[in-house]
Amino acid sequence: MAKGRNFLKRVRILVRLAGLVSFVSGWAPFWAQSTAGPGAPNTLRCEYMEDPLGVDTTEPRFQWVLEHSDRGEEQTAYQVLVATKPDVLAQDRGDQWDSSKVTSDESTQVVYAGKPLMSGRNYFWKIRYWDKEGRASAYSKPARFGTALLKSSDWKASWIAGAGGAAKGNEFRKEFTIQGKVAGARIYVAALGYYELRVNGRRIGHNVLDPAWTTYPKRVLYSTYDVAPALKEGPNAIAVMLGGGWATQEVDGSEVYYKEPAVLVQMDAELEGGKQVNLISDGTWKSAFGPVVESSVYGGEVYDARKETPGWDQPGFAETGWSAARVVQGSAGARSSQMMPPIRIVDEMTPVKMTTPAPGVYVFDMGQNMSGWARLRLEGPAGTKVQLRYAELLYDNGMINRENIRAAKSRDIYILRGGVEESYEPRFTYHGFRYVELTGFPGTPSLDSVRGEVVHSAVKSIGGFVASTQILNDIQRIIRWSQVTNLMGVPTDCDQRDERQGWMGDAQATAEEAMMNFDMAAFYTNFIRDIADAQREDGAVPDTVPLKYGSYEADLGWQTAYILLVKYMWEQYGDLRIIAQNEAGLKKYIEYLCRNAKDDVFATQLGHEGDWVELARTPHDYISDFWYLYDVQIMAGLERALGHEAEAQTYGKLGQGIAAAFNRTYLHPETAQYANGTQAANAMALFLNLPPKELRDEVGTNLMNDVLYFHDTHVTTGFIGVKFLMPVLTATGQSDLAYDLAVQTTYPSWGYMVLRGATTLWELWNEKSGPSMNSQDHIMFGSVGAWFYRALAGINQPDDGVAYRHIAIQPHAAHGLRWASGTVKTIRGTVESSWSRDAQGVTLKVRVPVGADAHVLVPGPQEMTGPTVEENGKVVWENGQYVPGDAGITGAAKEDNGIAFDVGSGEYSFRLKGE
Numbered sequence: 001m002a003k004g005r006n007f008l009k010r011v012r013i014l015v016r017l018a019g020l021v022s023f024v025s026g027w028a029p030f031w032a033q034s035t036a037g038p039g040a041p042n043t044l045r046c047e048y049m050e051d052p053l054g055v056d057t058t059e060p061r062f063q064w065v066l067e068h069s070d071r072g073e074e075q076t077a078y079q080v081l082v083a084t085k086p087d088v089l090a091q092d093r094g095d096q097w098d099s100s101k102v103t104s105d106e107s108t109q110v111v112y113a114g115k116p117l118m119s120g121r122n123y124f125w126k127i128r129y130w131d132k133e134g135r136a137s138a139y140s141k142p143a144r145f146g147t148a149l150l151k152s153s154d155w156k157a158s159w160i161a162g163a164g165g166a167a168k169g170n171e172f173r174k175e176f177t178i179q180g181k182v183a184g185a186r187i188y189v190a191a192l193g194y195y196e197l198r199v200n201g202r203r204i205g206h207n208v209l210d211p212a213w214t215t216y217p218k219r220v221l222y223s224t225y226d227v228a229p230a231l232k233e234g235p236n237a238i239a240v241m242l243g244g245g246w247a248t249q250e251v252d253g254s255e256v257y258y259k260e261p262a263v264l265v266q267m268d269a270e271l272e273g274g275k276q277v278n279l280i281s282d283g284t285w286k287s288a289f290g291p292v293v294e295s296s297v298y299g300g301e302v303y304d305a306r307k308e309t310p311g312w313d314q315p316g317f318a319e320t321g322w323s324a325a326r327v328v329q330g331s332a333g334a335r336s337s338q339m340m341p342p343i344r345i346v347d348e349m350t351p352v353k354m355t356t357p358a359p360g361v362y363v364f365d366m367g368q369n370m371s372g373w374a375r376l377r378l379e380g381p382a383g384t385k386v387q388l389r390y391a392e393l394l395y396d397n398g399m400i401n402r403e404n405i406r407a408a409k410s411r412d413i414y415i416l417r418g419g420v421e422e423s424y425e426p427r428f429t430y431h432g433f434r435y436v437e438l439t440g441f442p443g444t445p446s447l448d449s450v451r452g453e454v455v456h457s458a459v460k461s462i463g464g465f466v467a468s469t470q471i472l473n474d475i476q477r478i479i480r481w482s483q484v485t486n487l488m489g490v491p492t493d494c495d496q497r498d499e500r501q502g503w504m505g506d507a508q509a510t511a512e513e514a515m516m517n518f519d520m521a522a523f524y525t526n527f528i529r530d531i532a533d534a535q536r537e538d539g540a541v542p543d544t545v546p547l548k549y550g551s552y553e554a555d556l557g558w559q560t561a562y563i564l565l566v567k568y569m570w571e572q573y574g575d576l577r578i579i580a581q582n583e584a585g586l587k588k589y590i591e592y593l594c595r596n597a598k599d600d601v602f603a604t605q606l607g608h609e610g611d612w613v614e615l616a617r618t619p620h621d622y623i624s625d626f627w628y629l630y631d632v633q634i635m636a637g638l639e640r641a642l643g644h645e646a647e648a649q650t651y652g653k654l655g656q657g658i659a660a661a662f663n664r665t666y667l668h669p670e671t672a673q674y675a676n677g678t679q680a681a682n683a684m685a686l687f688l689n690l691p692p693k694e695l696r697d698e699v700g701t702n703l704m705n706d707v708l709y710f711h712d713t714h715v716t717t718g719f720i721g722v723k724f725l726m727p728v729l730t731a732t733g734q735s736d737l738a739y740d741l742a743v744q745t746t747y748p749s750w751g752y753m754v755l756r757g758a759t760t761l762w763e764l765w766n767e768k769s770g771p772s773m774n775s776q777d778h779i780m781f782g783s784v785g786a787w788f789y790r791a792l793a794g795i796n797q798p799d800d801g802v803a804y805r806h807i808a809i810q811p812h813a814a815h816g817l818r819w820a821s822g823t824v825k826t827i828r829g830t831v832e833s834s835w836s837r838d839a840q841g842v843t844l845k846v847r848v849p850v851g852a853d854a855h856v857l858v859p860g861p862q863e864m865t866g867p868t869v870e871e872n873g874k875v876v877w878e879n880g881q882y883v884p885g886d887a888g889i890t891g892a893a894k895e896d897n898g899i900a901f902d903v904g905s906g907e908y909s910f911r912l913k914g915e
């Protein structure tokens with residue numbers, strides 16, 4: 001008895017202690033964290049962003065991820081509360097919106113339906129849900145979203161440019177007085193160019209190269225900052241540095257958007273007591289020429305630190321020599337909030353090596369090809385001129401090789417202030433490089449003199465893939481690097497030469513890979529709007545978006561990016577709104593295609609790319625016809641998603657006609673080859689399931705023969721064909737061959753690039769280093785990254801699957817692999833598939849988010865007789881039969897390549913054994 005009391009006492013003390021710990025640290029004791037039943041939802045997002053500040057739609061959409069301690073669980077109802085103040089929300093009240101209990105399983109696209117939102121406000125929200133048994137979860141932690149300027153009439157500011165025309169006037173300032181205490185303040189900034197914003201001497205935000213590039217005359221993006229903490233009662237100063245960016249960059253001989261950069265600034269503040277203080281850019285601002293004496297995207301920056309004027313960004317500065325800023329027309333286009341991850345410095349690289357290939361020439365090796373710039377630390381006499389030149393390659397003698405960056409000057413020059421130690425990094429340019437050459441350095445630099453600042457759109461990593469064959473992990477690593485270094489507000493082809501454009505073919509080919517590795521929802525939402533802005537009246541979509549390089553009447557493999565990206569947004573995130581918003585534009589695009597076709601065959605020669613950078617040429621008319629058919633089929637699917645059945649049928653019929661004509665025109669039934677029988681040709685036809693049934697296997701065999709026998713397990717495709725080659729080989733029973741291609745290390749292959757030292761993907765299968773087109777950082781061959789997740793790890797959605805409501809786990813345990821593992825934080829939650837095999841059998845660990853179900857194939861050899869499957873030690877398959885009773889599993893069946901289980905949400909660990 002006494003013993004029992006003592007025990008209870010100890011427990012009570014422990015509980016109290018834990019309570020104290022949790023009170024002090026904010027952490028719940030471990031046993032309180034795993035409460036049974038529905039857990040509070042997490043990862044709350046508004047318009048795909050966590051706690052965004054710049055929501056500029058009146059009907060934002062909410063997303064959240066569900067938690068539950070049990071398997072096979074889902075949401076049957078939800079309640080969203082949106083409040084104007086955190087303390088109102090803390091009382092479980094939504095004074096802005098209380099959805100009350102809504103019967104729905106929707107957790108990815110819930111549209112705000114409360115009182116009208118106001119511009120420039122903060123809103124606080126949380127969510128709870130009810131599970132299958134009708135049990136309510138706790139409320140989530142509060143999240144927040146802020147609105148930007150919801151009406152164009154909210155804008156009062158004028159575009160201003162520097163006093164001295166194009167070359168001068170890259171600093172602006174405005175002083176003002178605040179009489180009272182600041183309760184809240186936002187600044188909205190847009191630029192035709194790049195800007196840096198400062199308030200009272202403080203840099204505001206962490207965005208660089210902001211705002212993202214758009215078709216400026218049609219639309220500019222603005223960023224929203226909370227500046228209340230930087231403002232004070234009394235005199236204040238807003239200051240802006242401005243560089244030209246894409247607005248003034250000459251690209252491929254085309255006309256520049258603007259002759260000079262311009263900026264648009266508006267501050268809306270509220271004082272305690274409700275008084276409004278507004279400040280706008282106008283002719284009362286002052287401008288002067290600052291230390292950035294030259295800047296351009298391709299050329300780099302020249303910074304003369306002697307021209308700095310300390311205090312210029314603070315109140316009380318004597319504006320001697322400053323003149324009035326000029327109000328200019330700027331862009332008359334729409335002003336949209338930049339609702340996507342901004343470009344930021346996301347990492348810093350320490351050089352792995354410094355060499356001195358010539359006296360006074362120091363070359364730093366970052367060990368990684370990257371996008372961004374170098375940061376320099378140095379000390380020396382005033383006026384010393386130091387130069388940084390960037391390169392992807394070296395000559396044998398150790399000097400940098402810049403032949404492949406073509407006309408881009410890609411260099412930064414820093415002129416020292418003198419005296420104490422100085423630090424410099426450019427602001428208004430970026431470079432693609434692995435090597436930095438430093439000349440003019442006062443004294444001898446050390447490894448610590450230079451750092452590499454990694455700069456790109458700060459998309460979150462959401463995926464991981466790893467496998468037992470190291471070369472696959474190496475390829476995965478270089479794909480991820482190539483992907484992010486080619487996200488600069490728009491998806492680019494490369495980051496180093498005088499190009500860096502939003503090439504549409506590259507974008508479509510790699511979007512699925514990007515979406516498995518990174519959270520691309522907001523980024524592509526923005527880019528699709530960019531595409532719509534660039535679409536021509538007749539429906540044509542250009543080569544690049546924004547259009548600067550290339551032209552209209554682009555190759556269809558480039559134009560198709562419009563419809564493909566919309567389709568992927570639907571598949572990955574369940575984004576119906578983006579289909580609806582683009583329906584008219586996409587219809588126009590399909591009509592444009594139809595006008596270029598004759599008798600259901602695409603008959604016009606557009607563009608010049610075909611299966612770009614291929615090794616065996618596939619006829620361009622064939623490839624165009626493929627896109628014509630595919631795009632029409634996709635359009636039918638998008639109309640179906642919208643519930644427009646009649647349109648879906650019309651496009652469906654059109655597609656059938658094109659498919660029939662496709663076979664009539666390009667299929668050679670006697671040889672079972674499409675067009676000229678290249679890998680690309682047969683793979684693309686198989687991808688759309690075009691061969692008649694009786695020829696399907698034979699076309700597949702032809703494809704296999706071409707890869708295996710005629711090319712000794714090598715690709716001959718370009719980047720268009722290879723996107724289809726890998727999934728098609730896998731779907732036609734040749735996953736071992738696809739695997740062999742993926743791990744190939746002789747030319748041409750991804751592995752060859754890795755073995756030749758690539759740290760990002762090359763533009764060509766060939767290794768080149770001369771002045772021809774051969775970027776060392778192109779993402780376009782990266783489509784194989786999607787295949788890693790889908791084929792090797794096995795993370796798929798069934799055909800027509802949307803937003804991972806239904807999942808198909810289907811790993812292909814290819815012959816050279818012992819194990820593979822993939823994890824993707826999807827819009828619905830984390831999906832995982834990890835398998836391994838040993839002499840006794842196969843283990844498969846699977847994670848299915850709450851609200852989803854999955855068809856899970858536990859792979860087993862076909863010849864295996866009488867396999868047994870256990871799940872967490874419980875027998876679930878025996879003697880050729882499903883053994884019911886394990887929580888979460890609803891059924892099982894034998895399939896060709898293993899035993900398949902239907903499961904609800906939860907984590908499972910299957911073990912298949914057999915003789």
Ligand code: BGC
Pocket residue numbers: 493494499503504505506609612778780
């Ligand atoms: C770009 C490619 C692009 C191609 C199409 C090249 O210059 O770098 O990635 O897709 O042109 O013409």
